[in-house]
Amino acid sequence: MSNLVLLPLLVPLASGLLALFGARAGPKAERVAGIVATLFMLPVAIWLFGVAAEGRIAVYALGGWPAPFGITLVLDRLAAWMILVTSVVAAGALLFSIGRADESGRHFHVLFQLQLLGIYGAFLAGDLFNLFVFFEVLLIASYALLSHGAGPERTMAAIRVAVLNLLGSTVFLVAVACLYSAAGTLNFADLAVRGAALPADRLGLWQAGAWLLVVVFALKAALLPLGFWLPGAYGAADGAIAALFAVLTKVGVVAIVRCGSLIFPGIEIGPAIWLAALGTLVLGFTGMMAARRLSELAAHAVVVSVGVLLVSVALFTREALAAALFYIAHGTLATAALFLVCARIGMVRGETGDLLVAGPAFRGRAALPTAYLLAAVAVAGLPPLGGFLAKLAILDAALRAPGAGWTFAAVLSASLFSIVALARAGTTVFWKVGQDRGEVVDIPRWRPLAVSGVAVLLVALAMLALFAGFAFEQADEIALQLLDRDSYVRAVLGVGAAGDS
Numbered sequence: 001m002s003n004l005v006l007l008p009l010l011v012p013l014a015s016g017l018l019a020l021f022g023a024r025a026g027p028k029a030e031r032v033a034g035i036v037a038t039l040f041m042l043p044v045a046i047w048l049f050g051v052a053a054e055g056r057i058a059v060y061a062l063g064g065w066p067a068p069f070g071i072t073l074v075l076d077r078l079a080a081w082m083i084l085v086t087s088v089v090a091a092g093a094l095l096f097s098i099g100r101a102d103e104s105g106r107h108f109h110v111l112f113q114l115q116l117l118g119i120y121g122a123f124l125a126g127d128l129f130n131l132f133v134f135f136e137v138l139l140i141a142s143y144a145l146l147s148h149g150a151g152p153e154r155t156m157a158a159i160r161v162a163v164l165n166l167l168g169s170t171v172f173l174v175a176v177a178c179l180y181s182a183a184g185t186l187n188f189a190d191l192a193v194r195g196a197a198l199p200a201d202r203l204g205l206w207q208a209g210a211w212l213l214v215v216v217f218a219l220k221a222a223l224l225p226l227g228f229w230l231p232g233a234y235g236a237a238d239g240a241i242a243a244l245f246a247v248l249t250k251v252g253v254v255a256i257v258r259c260g261s262l263i264f265p266g267i268e269i270g271p272a273i274w275l276a277a278l279g280t281l282v283l284g285f286t287g288m289m290a291a292r293r294l295s296e297l298a299a300h301a302v303v304v305s306v307g308v309l310l311v312s313v314a315l316f317t318r319e320a321l322a323a324a325l326f327y328i329a330h331g332t333l334a335t336a337a338l339f340l341v342c343a344r345i346g347m348v349r350g351e352t353g354d355l356l357v358a359g360p361a362f363r364g365r366a367a368l369p370t371a372y373l374l375a376a377v378a379v380a381g382l383p384p385l386g387g388f389l390a391k392l393a394i395l396d397a398a399l400r401a402p403g404a405g406w407t408f409a410a411v412l413s414a415s416l417f418s419i420v421a422l423a424r425a426g427t428t429v430f431w432k433v434g435q436d437r438g439e440v441v442d443i444p445r446w447r448p449l450a451v452s453g454v455a456v457l458l459v460a461l462a463m464l465a466l467f468a469g470f471a472f473e474q475a476d477e478i479a480l481q482l483l484d485r486d487s488y489v490r491a492v493l494g495v496g497a498a499g500d501s
Helices: 002-025 027-053 077-097 108-124 128-146 152-183 188-195 200-221 229-236 239-245 248-262 270-290 294-313 318-348 367-380 386-398 404-430 448-466 468-483 485-493
Strands: 058-061 072-075 361-363 440-442
Touching: 002 027, 002 058, 002 072, 002 108, 027 072, 027 077, 027 108, 072 077, 072 108, 072 485, 077 108, 077 239, 077 248, 077 318, 077 448, 077 468, 108 128, 108 248, 128 152, 128 239, 128 248, 152 188, 152 200, 152 229, 188 248, 188 485, 200 248, 200 270, 229 239, 229 294, 239 248, 239 294, 239 318, 248 294, 248 318, 248 468, 248 485, 270 294, 270 404, 294 318, 294 386, 294 404, 318 367, 318 386, 318 448, 318 468, 367 386, 367 404, 367 448, 386 404, 386 448, 386 468, 448 468, 468 485
Parallel strands: 361 440
Antiparallel strands: 058 072
16 A cells, blocks of 8 residues: 555656657647546545545655655655645646647646655655755756747746756755764654754754754745745746745745654744744735736735735644644636636736736636636635635634734734735726727636636635535544644554654
């Protein structure tokens, strides 16, 4: 059974290679390889989630080398949850890209699968060094996808992101060196055991490595003051690519959750993350109010979702982690859907594009305004969708924590300003018509695959709300497993390892 942990890595890797060689046979062969692999990952992700929901932690040791000496992949409830969310977002984004983004440059599907390989690998990594490797894989793919389709704005955004993340990678390696020097290992489970028994003369090096890791993960998650790169980058990317990028910040959030609960429970990183998350919320909703394009609005919505997530994660309690894990699924799906809908609006408005100015009047089908309304309701966290329930759970968890008043003020302000910004944007696009222009735009029929891409995400949001009770139960079980360090250590190192610590 543990061999099947490799599937999330083997499927995109094999598909990427097939797409690379299939490109010689024409773009259709490359496209088929990408679609088949991405859609195939949906049932695989559901099956892996079912396996993890039984409470088992599946461990795969590459080459038969036991932990902590070899490369270890670990499928626990958290990894399975995030793989499922990523698979749904990837399916929607790829279907939307067919016939548009995938025709704007070479090897789109190869890069898309490489991106998925890095994301899935980061969730499954059982040690810091391979987490670094998978980070680099997904970042290399993201640079290429960000600049896909050329254009000076995308090229400059890709260069800025590349330079900043190269600095982050350097800090990551320094952090790895500090932790290895202090503990003599990089395996997560082994770090949890050895870190709890370090002599006093190594604690300084251990703490330095821990805080450097927090800085790196905060950069990946776009946490203030390291998140200024995100709006420009996501706003410049193609809509389908930006939808997939909605997952990238969650890789940083999951890394903070993993290390904070497993490796560094004795280091008080929560207050620092909480303060940064409050600032991130302010930055996000301010950016949404000031956005001049729909793509910028969606990009700042991602910043808001990161702030809401980490305000809850910073508490590191079972209730707060469970609420954050429910919200991470809802927020990722919602912002991805908003990116796709905003991209569609920009396509049909002609020269006006996605600028938030009065443009031509719309006439015809109501599917596009309806899709925007649903995506906006999801992003703003309004009932009846699950974002409302998630925010209630986050506020309930924060009620018993220090600084509850600040948390309430930041989260509620972010919700209010998000509603205002999204409503104003929808009014401008669908109701206001330029005074000096009388043209009317007939909304062209959606391409079937583009409809399917948006529908996948909106249906997933509806299912998450419809089965919110089940989803909250699963999120609570994930939080419980995260806080049970001994079960993870026993699964990876063996039965007696946790007690030996």
